[in-house]
Amino acid sequence: MFESAEIGHVVDKDTYDAEVPALREALLEAQYELHQQSRFPVIVLINGIEGAGKGETVKLLNEWMDPRLIEVRTFDQQTDEELARPPAWRYWRMLPAKGRMGIFFGNWYSQMLQGRVHGQIKDPRLDQAINGAERLEKMLCDEGALIFKFWFHLSKKQMKARLKGLKDDPLHSWRISPLDWQQSQTYDKFVKYGERVLRRTSRDYAPWHVIEGADSYYRSLTVGRILLDGMRQALHRSRIKAERVNVAPLPPLDDQVTLLDSLDMTLRLDKADYEEQLITEQARFSGLLRDKRMRRHALVAVFEGNDAAGKGGAIRRVAAALDPRQYSIVPIAAPTEEERAHPYMWRFWRHIPARGKFTVFDRSWYGRVLVERVEGFCSKADWLRAYSEINDFEEQIADAGVVVVKFWLAIDKETQLERFQEREEIPFKRFKITEDDWRNRDKWDDYRAAVCDMVDRTSTEISPWTLIEANDKRWARVKVLRTLNEALEEAFERSAKQARKAKKGK
Amino acid sequence: MFESAEIGHVVDKDTYDAEVPALREALLEAQYELHQQSRFPVIVLINGIEGAGKGETVKLLNEWMDPRLIEVRTFDQQTDEELARPPAWRYWRMLPAKGRMGIFFGNWYSQMLQGRVHGQIKDPRLDQAINGAERLEKMLCDEGALIFKFWFHLSKKQMKARLKGLKDDPLHSWRISPLDWQQSQTYDKFVKYGERVLRRTSRDYAPWHVIEGADSYYRSLTVGRILLDGMRQALHRSRIKAERVNVAPLPPLDDQVTLLDSLDMTLRLDKADYEEQLITEQARFSGLLRDKRMRRHALVAVFEGNDAAGKGGAIRRVAAALDPRQYSIVPIAAPTEEERAHPYMWRFWRHIPARGKFTVFDRSWYGRVLVERVEGFCSKADWLRAYSEINDFEEQIADAGVVVVKFWLAIDKETQLERFQEREEIPFKRFKITEDDWRNRDKWDDYRAAVCDMVDRTSTEISPWTLIEANDKRWARVKVLRTLNEALEEAFERSAKQARKAKKGK
CATH class of the missing domain: 3.40.50.300 (P-loop containing nucleotide triphosphate hydrolases)
Incomplete structure (x- = not known):
């Protein structure tokens, strides 16, 4: 699942600089079109390895696009109002309205992965959570939402190299967060369970995009292009909702007794x-x-x-x-x-x-x-x-x-x-x-x-x-x-x- | 201020039973009319002495009227989401929409009175709070809201008699709440500061109604009638908003230099x-x-x-x-x-x-x-x-x-x-x-x-x-x-x- 995000994709600065202006303009245009149509919301899920560029990408998207039409949501500590209600309540209350984009930085996937990696839950509970996520996303898509799921990846070698580089550089060592250190311990587990989660939740209506995170030019261009393509397609589709009928209606009763x-x-x-x-x-x-x-x-x-x-x-x-x-x-x-x-x-x-x-x-x-x-x-x-x-x-x-x-x-x-x-x-x-x-x-x-x-x-x-x-x-x-x-x-x-x-x- | 609510108003059972059916019907009708017009919300503030029938009255109103159009709000412990924001936020988020009735059981007055009686704030802070309440209510009324403020009262003698009666009755002694005991200690202070608050916040657009609480028939009929009259008047007024201009426009500048x-x-x-x-x-x-x-x-x-x-x-x-x-x-x-x-x-x-x-x-x-x-x-x-x-x-x-x-x-x-x-x-x-x-x-x-x-x-x-x-x-x-x-x-x-x-x- 992650192999092709470990092969060292690189984009050089010239290519990047040449491509970005048109990409930005196109993203902005798609965003305004989204707002003008107000037919569906866009939900962007941000997951993956610490240090693979999650935060930087979210920041960049806010710079490239119009941040007035974007809501960045984080889900750290639950508030007491959230703790008193079913777990999904906190996500529902943060859903973006039609015409807007919600970036969920930390979401149902981070919650289940943290839980499994740190042993608070076992495989059966993880599978239940996976199943719940699938159903939620299926429903959101059926209701018209456009969902992008990004997994930012680093190979173990890349992660170690990054930590070493930061540590050795007195100017940047402060950028290593506690999460980074924690993850260097749990990398294998995190990737193993991540693989399970991605495999089971990558669906036609909401596929995962695994992004190699080491090179920032490559990473940024790739995410930008995926968003642009996906939004354009959805914007030009005449009707968002699938008309496929997944459940056949019940047959009429023979004896008419109900x-x-x-x-x-x-x-x-x-x-x-x-x-x-x-x-x-x-x-x-x-x-x-x-x-x-x-x-x-x-x-x-x-x-x-x-x-x-x-x-x-x-x-x-x-x-x-x-x-x-x-x-x-x-x-x-x-x-x-x-x-x-x-x-x-x-x-x-x-x-x-x-x-x-x-x-x-x-x-x-x-x-x-x-x-x-x-x-x-x-x-x-x-x-x-x-x-x-x-x-x-x-x-x-x-x-x-x-x-x-x-x-x-x-x-x-x-x-x-x-x-x-x-x-x-x-x-x-x-x-x-x-x-x-x-x-x-x-x-x-x-x-x-x-x-x-x-x-x-x-x-x-x-x-x-x-x-x-x-x-x-x-x-x-x-x-x-x-x-x-x-x-x-x-x-x-x-x-x-x-x-x-x-x-x-x- | 409270004298006329200490003279022992009584209504006998026959009168009560004879009056209630028509009153209920009229209240229901007013409530449906309110909902149909959906021009303004009704806000009912419930304050006063413990044991003077606050809870009973709220319950009765929900029985007499259609509870589907009533929201009863209590404001006890602040949640952490509330604590992180300005104090008034918790009241704003609970305001009823036009066409509905919100009963605020516990509200800005209870908060300021508790604070003053227990010495957490002094007079200057109390006066600030009073001033804030006045401005809030003025604004709500200017926006069309209909506000009823009820103070349920018992004289000290009545309060003591009630507590004694309950205590001596093994079947009912459990009905004495910790608040009751607390209040029997602080009655004088509570009434003193209550008087100050009522005096300063009783305004033409949102007057206080002091209700003698000892006799439940009297209390219930009085509250019901006040609500009915107030709602009827507001419903028949052609336009809720006052057209009085409170501030004169600025005069044009002589020299036209802005x-x-x-x-x-x-x-x-x-x-x-x-x-x-x-x-x-x-x-x-x-x-x-x-x-x-x-x-x-x-x-x-x-x-x-x-x-x-x-x-x-x-x-x-x-x-x-x-x-x-x-x-x-x-x-x-x-x-x-x-x-x-x-x-x-x-x-x-x-x-x-x-x-x-x-x-x-x-x-x-x-x-x-x-x-x-x-x-x-x-x-x-x-x-x-x-x-x-x-x-x-x-x-x-x-x-x-x-x-x-x-x-x-x-x-x-x-x-x-x-x-x-x-x-x-x-x-x-x-x-x-x-x-x-x-x-x-x-x-x-x-x-x-x-x-x-x-x-x-x-x-x-x-x-x-x-x-x-x-x-x-x-x-x-x-x-x-x-x-x-x-x-x-x-x-x-x-x-x-x-x-x-x-x-x-x-």
Whole structure:
């Protein structure tokens, strides 16, 4: 993998000086074109050997191009706000918007490599991290991002020669950083695991470019040309998003019987039972959220459902159990400008709760496979790949201790009609009914199919869907609360088991 | 101030039960109307005595209204991201958007009161904090925000009775919090300083409402009614923003000689001097930013100037001196949807650097008194009050150690014409010239007047304007760098002096 970056590539000063002016101009032009189109972001990952020119290259790119359109991001120490959330959160919050370039100096690769080289993680965890990186990049590319991955390389001999040269030169010996010395010890390991990482994450949509770092003229010209070619190609492509469909749609069911049909829509609670059970489940919920085991977890509840199925009412009964400082409710509507300038999942990552906290999503990331699918707001390729992106997302946050509970509140068509009519009649409910609701109702069967697909493809062990029979609001509210309670208790129990196991293992 | 909240207001259960349903309905309706209009945000500040029902009221409001449109914010421990920035940053980042309600449970008042009661600050600092709060609220109201300030009160007798009641009741004694005990010691001080704060910050645009907290029916009904009345009035007002002009415009100058006329536009550097001085100032700048004294400061540089005055080129020469990880450049263009949903200064507060960092604003908060004034994008009242809002803002960040350096790059009309023509001719510069630039040029004199007003009103000791003679780009770039260096050196010197003084004082 690194052989061709150890053969001593050199560019002489004359060639360099002759080539740079035109290259700079072309890079600037590509950059302004990128900004003017604002169709996609450019993400540049900088990795490799210390002393191979990573920092110098980043500096040079900022000089060659317009630094006002570049964001250089470093990821050293995590802040406490980052530590309280799933690991990927820090990268998501730093993603550049469409039309801009983000240079990630230090990124998911540096994190996994440092971890493996210093023995904090073993191969299986490394492979998991590799897999996570692949999925993240695949998703970013599917959303239109242009990704460049540069590995700056030095052979062991080159590295040693460089260190020796610096050390012997009193004027430059201060340029040897602690990282340099550390790496001279761990070079072999670093290259070995680097090779594994590069091999497994070099993909057609985001290949690695290994750059021999010893000669700065060669290095700079090569990086500049790769960026220029890649940007030009992407800028001239008529449409960034691939229309390839990676997942075939589910075949229609032969018997036309869906999961939704299997619900017993007559389930109900009378008033006395409701009041008793509601208060019991609310007290239980309140206790669980104040439980000290909650400090290691966070809770995310997703509310989806037919229009007028009673999401708002159910959410209010959940909230009523709690101190308002413990939760926040995020209503998901049409995305804002900033949200549209980022990948689809960005707007949800923003609201992932810190440990100990609870976030309610009133509608959610499932919008893409529900309303966006049915109304044609995104392409078929987009919503088909969304299923796996969503599963990846939920797995990532679950791995970090977030308990994810998802509700589909189902009512039948007659009940919906009654509620719509009631909303139109009662003054303070008139805000809750719009033309859109009636239009959606006409697409009842399309939504039904979308819901069944969604549940089939995204009800996972990690975060199963709970279908709520919601013709009776009382039944629905109690079932929602009970489900939340059971999910938290299970999660607490599971972590306790793991803790015991870990203790035994020692 | 608190007398009328110590007379034992009571509402009986029947009255309460009879009134609540209509009140809730009306509150919900107002809330939906607020959301539908999305013209202004509602900010509710919750302060007062422990045990007077603050928490209960917040919880009740979330039950009465739709919690999906409410954000409850608490401000306890500062996170390390908050600690690295000016104190007000944490409040700015939590401001609710137009159409939503933010309940600030714990806020600037709690912070200043705790500090004073526990002796961390003395009266002069308290008065400064009071003054800061006043200015912040005035600005929020001028931007359209509706602010409610509730002080929940208990007389000393009521407080003692409550504590005794709880203590003697084995079922409820756990409800006494450490804060309760603490307060029973500091009640007199708390009320004394509370009185001072309320007296000085109760203004027509954001008055305090002192609520007697002993009787929960009385308390809840009163708060609900105040909110309802206030929201209704604001919703029916045809325009939220006051059109009162608080500052008279500057009179025209008799002799027509402005600051800009006093610049010597022939100043220039030849190539050799330029190269030598540029490299010297860049090295000096790089050294200052790596200086360990920089850890106690942050640097903000504002670049404003005529179109084609060379802002971009100057910024690139500044950036070229540094490691790209040290700075970020924020180009200010038309505000995004989210930015428009917040007060004008919100979009700048977002980008305030953490300690040790450097942010370049390519155009800035001065847009309001330049382009927005000249093009009529905001009302006269808006840009007239902007001068003092800007001075407040710069004072706040300067107080937190941020060094603010502001440049106006001035060229004359002929030079601009030459540069415009050059831009139209050179292919990779064609992105830099638009119809807008030509249109702005037609308003040369209007912009000139706006610039002179701006400099007169916002060139303060804390953050003076530096006018840069920019007909010669070389001269301009060197002067920019030199000014930055001098500002940093002065700031370092000033903090060293203060440190010596503080040491002596001990």
